[in-house]
Amino acid sequence: MKIRKYIQFYGKVQGVGFRYHATYRAKFLGLTGWVRNCLDGSVEMEVQGKPELIDDLLLYLHRQRFVRITRMDEQTMALVEERDFTERW
Numbered sequence: 276m277k278i279r280k281y282i283q284f285y286g287k288v289q290g291v292g293f294r295y296h297a298t299y300r301a302k303f304l305g306l307t308g309w310v311r312n313c314l315d316g317s318v319e320m321e322v323q324g325k326p327e328l329i330d331d332l333l334l335y336l337h338r339q340r341f342v343r344i345t346r347m348d349e350q351t352m353a354l355v356e357e358r359d360f361t362e363r364w
Contacts, residue, residue: 279308279323279352284336286345288318293342294362300335301360304328311363323354 284293289312297310297320306324313319322329337344 276326277324277354278326278329279321279354280329281350281352282320282322282333283313283348284318284320284344285316285347287341287343289316291341291343292339293318293336296339296342297332297336298360298362300332304331306332307355307357307360309361309363321352321355322360323357 294310294312297318301308301310301322304324306322306328308320308322310318310320310322322332333347336342
């Protein structure tokens with residue numbers, strides 16, 4: 276079963292390779308969606324796939340050396356037809 280989540284990350288999440296790591300791991304896990312920086316210093320992401328793979332991605336991001344996630348706001352969304360995970364600007 277696939278799900279789709281919108282997640283906004285707060286903390287030290289810009290300028291630390293967050294989007295690179297998110298894209299790398301999401302593609303490795305076969306997840307789809309996108310990630311981008313927000314003007315307020317947070318990062319937002321829509322990610323779609325099996326719940327356990329999304330959990331793997333989130334754990335991976337929490338473990339990155341320079342990333343410090345202090346808060347995450349999550350919402351479940353309707354599934355979207357897409358093929359890849361991308362960085363948006």
